[in-house]
Amino acid sequence: MNLRSMKPYLAILMVTVGLALGGSQSLQSPPDNSLYLQLGEREGIANVVEDMLYLIVEDERINHQFKGINVAQFHGNLTDQLCELSGGPCQYSGRDMRELHAAMNITNTQFNALAENLILAMEENQVPTGAQNRLIKHLLPLYPDIRHF
Template identity: 70%
Template structure:
């Protein structure tokens, strides 16, 4: 009777080790980039995000006067780079570009919410969405000028 319990424990441990190994393989930097659809997929996400921003009264004024083409290009490059893609973000530093915007928590959260909606519109898996958001979180203090 003890052997079946040990066998179950061993099989469970092997299964968990296999899951962990699979998670490590899928967590390579390039896999997030691929899950986002490479540069063209990221560009589509950013385009959908821009439409959501325009419609969102919580944040659309913050973006009035922004060069939409330049913003699209810079954000696409930034998300591409952050996701492990071959792009290089060459825009201004976050602290510099947000210095006079006085971004509130509500506005920051609204933009994050819209980014998630844009990813959902592009059928990005939830795990990939979470991984991208996790990589964006360290930028928060620079955007909020804390």
């Protein structure tokens, strides 16, 4: 194949590379906010967090870890964090997870209890099971920063 016969292929290759490098914004997919929408947007997330807080107060496995916290601040920060993690427009501005949990000595049982309360709160708010699983999947990378060994 000579250079002349390769020109159409080179043109296609250049257009493809240009698109891959961001040459056309119209072909890029928008950010995925489907989980955010399934959670009921910020209001739905705030309701889940509120119900989770009520469950925590009643849960003897973990309620002592939350004594003395600023409930309004905790509610706002966790709502923002879940909103951001789910693809929503919120921005978490709270403390770093590792720094925040460093002195808490959270056990696996306590970590699992909190996750259980989150799931129960999502169920109370009719969050679809698939959305629950997707949110948990987004939270799993935080585990090493929360549960120190």
